Amino acid sequence: AQTVTQSQPEMSVQEAETVTLSCTYDTSESNYYLFWYKQPPSRQMILVIRQEAYKQQNATENRFSVNFQKAAKSFSLKISDSQLGDTAMYFCASDGGTSYGKLTFGQGTILTVHP
């Protein structure tokens, strides 16, 4: 069975600073996708960034980037120049190599950005 673990229940950061959220996963598949989703309070979950396991290059999306370590099964999210609007619950997820959207999520990390 697939597992995704986020060991940081809560994190906080000052506005404009950088923060890194951790995630580890376990899968027996060789190709799969990993995702970071953001869920603001009482708002819908939106995709922040995704990474294909076959790609060596770490994905980046504006202020968001990942550090993907396939051998260590680690997938951390770095948020640069943090903004107040980044305050949310962040979930790491894996599709386990399925060709459809069956995602396994971690427990989430609550990120608070302070002014």
Next chain:
Amino acid sequence: DTGVSQDPRHKITKRGQNVTFRCDPISEHNRLYWYRQTLGQGPEFLTYFQNEAQLEKSRLLSDRFSAERPKGSFSTLEIQRTEQGDSAMYLCASSSLEGQVMGNTIYFGEGSWLTVV
């Protein structure tokens, strides 16, 4: 372009009653998913449709739960004889079938909160 919409957004029901949630996916999305999320936890996969066919059901989906997508468009999730343990947010999501390409973006709705009292 509208996103994934769910109705109702909130439902309070007495234990033992039946409830039904509706999901309208993004138009042209032929894949539809239901997830369940309890407070402080990540979503858990419940079931998946491709068009009108229900292709996978999680063990979490007990006999009291049934999901349908009769015409391959909207979907309903019914919970019969609700129990307090059913209290959760039920999330619907959709994605398009792009030639079986993996890693398709899945778009989530805002969820339907269920409270069983």
